[in-house]
Amino acid sequence: MKDAPAEPVNNETIEQTIERLGAVVPDYPKPGVVFRDLTPVFAGGEAFRAVVDSLLAEYKGRFDYVAGIEARGFLLAAAAAYAAGKGVLTVRKPGKLPRDTYSESYSMEYSENTLEVHQDDFPAGSRILILDDVLATGGTLGATARLIEQAGGIVAGFGVVLELRDLGGRTALHDYPVHALAAY
Ligand SMILES: O=P(O)(O)OC[C@H]1O[C@H](OP(=O)(O)OP(=O)(O)O)[C@H](O)[C@@H]1O
Numbered sequence: 258m259k260d261a262p263a264e265p266v267n268n269e270t271i272e273q274t275i276e277r278l279g280a281v282v283p284d285y286p287k288p289g290v291v292f293r294d295l296t297p298v299f300a301g302g303e304a305f306r307a308v309v310d311s312l313l314a315e316y317k318g319r320f321d322y323v324a325g326i327e328a329r330g331f332l333l334a335a336a337a338a339y340a341a342g343k344g345v346l347t348v349r350k351p352g353k354l355p356r357d358t359y360s361e362s363y364s365m366e367y368s369e370n371t372l373e374v375h376q377d378d379f380p381a382g383s384r385i386l387i388l389d390d391v392l393a394t395g396g397t398l399g400a401t402a403r404l405i406e407q408a409g410g411i412v413a414g415f416g417v418v419l420e421l422r423d424l425g426g427r428t429a430l431h432d433y434p435v436h437a438l439a440a441y
């Protein structure tokens with residue numbers, strides 16, 4: 258069951274709030290990339306709350322843990338897990354987790370990287386909601402789904418603040434529910 262909608266900011270839709278506060282940075286971190294910087298959304302107190310509440314409302318009652326992807330996904334996952342009274346899991350860049358891990362490499366819009374999870378951070382069969390700020394090619398979320406499944410979890414779904422449609426991430430993640438608060 259979905260929760261009630263989040264409190265609007267300035268009588269806007271959540272998409273309008275994200276559009277108003279998000280910054281557009283051409284040629285960062287590489288020439289040709291149009292970087293969508295959501296840090297002003299996170300810094301706007303009411304906007305951050307509305308974003309987290311909106312992501313949670315979509316998946317209410319359908320997850321046991323919230324996983325955040327390093328680094329920007331951590332902000333969303335920690336706030337959402339706290340608000341929902343659930344545990345938070347960290348999906349980390351390589352070499353940061355101290356115990357036995359699963360590891361997955363992937364390509365994304367402007368780099369290649371590896372993500373890791375601990376092998377035993379949650380019981381097998383747990384339903385995991387995965388949060389991140391941006392969905393672009395889907396490389397990052399796809400690798401995260403593979404990690405959660407290797408560790409015995411069930412992907413409850415993905416929640417992102419912003420989807421960049423032209424980069425095809427939703428198609429790449431076709432087996433999973435994807436909820437984006439805004440899309441360009
Ligand atoms: O859909 P994709 O093409 O995979 O791109 C989306 C990812 O790109 C950014 O991560 P980045 O690796 O730049 O991490 P950061 O949060 O550490 O800056 C963003 O936070 C997403 O995780």
Ligand SMILES: Nc1ncnc2[nH]cnc12
Nearest residue numbers: 291292293294366391393
């Ligand atoms: N264009 C973009 N802006 C912000 N984050 C991203 N992650 C991948 N592509 C991105």
